[in-house]
Amino acid sequence: MWNNSWSIKEGIMACGGLIAIGLVLYLCTGPVEWSSFAWPLDLYILGFYVAALIILFLLRKKLYFVRWAMSYNAAVPALVAVAFMTFLMGMIKQVPVSVSAGDVSIFHRMISFWPFILVYLWMATIVGLVSIKHLVSFRLSGIPFLLNHLGLFIALLAATLGSADMKRLTMNTRIGQTEWRATDYDGNLYELPLAIELLNFSIDEYPPKLMLIDNATGNALPSGSPEHLMLEDGVKSGKLCGWNIEVLDKIELAASVNGQDTIKYVEWPSTGATYAANVRAVSADGKNVASGWVSPGSFLFPYQALRLDSICSLVMPDREPRRYSSDVIIYTESGKKCNETIEVNNPAEIEGWKIYQLSYDETKGRWSDISVFELVKDPWLPAVYVGIIMMMLGAVCMFVTAQKNNTQKNSES
């Protein structure tokens, strides 16, 4: 076996063997509990693993296995195996971590499945070994290779080992109150070294839309690709499935008032107000005419549809949020105090915590007085970013040198 002529066959066997060992490990020990790798265990593992790789590399002259592991005969099958295990993961629905592990089969949680992990570990080992090799015999022309491989190695290791140290907590806040407690996925309550006072929560909405729905099924029309008419400023009329729609009146903040036999809307600038539009609809042939108010409703008022004929009705769906944001004051244990506006895609950052706008009281929509934040602490993030930036630079190098590499290769051959 040690006849120094290992080829791609041994590479395939290595991956097959790792998958088999992984299955045995799974049957003996069950799924991998990533949360048990928390600090400082992950640091020890990292140190041990990198040291092991360096020692293996130093012994490469004696160990044919190491020299083979740094060859394409090992790399190509490892990549195929990684792609295959990830492919399986893509074909099988994965269950989020918020569902408790006891309820799901292992295939629905591939990241805890030993064969999946071992195959990735094997790839990481190869990538680590060739990175060391290129670091030791450093050449300028080897920089793109190093950026790509070492970058992936750092990002992969930091992301995997650091996952146990990451905290993701949810915090509910109410306008005017200060909150310092948050819960994790399992509902455990944590007291944080920081507190958030919600000063204000606001939602900008897109203009409301008019749509037709089927009276019998409630589905939007035409089914499959529903049409809509957006009531932007200046829009006075439009067409929906042949119906000519004319907007007679619209009220941004309205309340519904029951008349004798109809419902009408009046100005009402107060919490719980809804949008309302008075419209007139004429069918394509001009025979059917309907007019009246439509409104998406709010937590105070019911929605209002306008029945056009026996087939369809005109409705105004809930307005879509354009932007929602929370004005907060953040207090830290160390006595810091800062004002921030937190919105989607614009988290606040303080003392290692990132604070994200997650949600609000959706039953109240724009009148919500509750804002929900997600608080994330990921101490390994800087290392992951180092890896990501290296890979980005590596990708730029790959793009720039694509042509050059090939000409070299061709001239060599």
Add this chain to the structure above:
Amino acid sequence: MISWDYFIYFAALSVLLWIAGAWKAFKGARKSACAFTATGLLVFGTFIGLLWLSLERPPLRTMGETRLWYSFFLPLAGLITYIRWKYKWILSFSTILSIVFICVNLLKPEIHNKALMPALQSPWFAPHVIIYMFAYAMLGAAAIMSIYLLWIKKNPSEDKEMSLCDNLVYVGLAFMTLGMLTGAVWAKEAWGHYWSWDPKETWAAVTWFSYLTYVHLRIGMSNKRKAALYILLLSFVFLQMCWWGINYLPAAQGSSVHTYNMN
């Protein structure tokens, strides 16, 4: 203001120009081939720009809108390849493929409204998707090349042709890597984590590793040309899964945060 109703006119003019360019390329008139194709790109690009203005957001949210970019980048990738490697037929191929995507957009129009959910309102949005679309176009061209070598020419023996494949993949993979990593940085800002094994991310990883297999096979075992070309095609199938296939894949239903074209 411009709307999708005008698409057919812009598209028709662009397609005519691209066909003229492809014809000139066949005839060996390189300068006019480039000029026609570039003018076609200008017309098509103008439509995208005007649509961007009238929607008041980048036209990148729905599948129809990403197809729009794809139909733009294909002839662009074709033009770059033509200028660099002088293949007479590449412009015809890129034009035909682009026409397919234009026809899909004409025959299966989607609702295009102005609403852009808060999660997409980010400076990362446009670069992330545009970089990916350019990568897809490059890798699409590589897939066409592999079909040509495997079944039309039936003999991938010429170094020049294999190195065209390699270069298209290098450029495509470089952009795909950038697309994936900008996505990771954006995800950290928007969703709190850079990688969540969301179905779109999982399939992006499958695609990425698959193209990496091609690259390593080509460098390490350059005589295995047919195997490499089959991997190239398989990778492109994975890419389709990542791009739109997961919208129909049962395993990805209801669990992806990457679905934005629901109305």
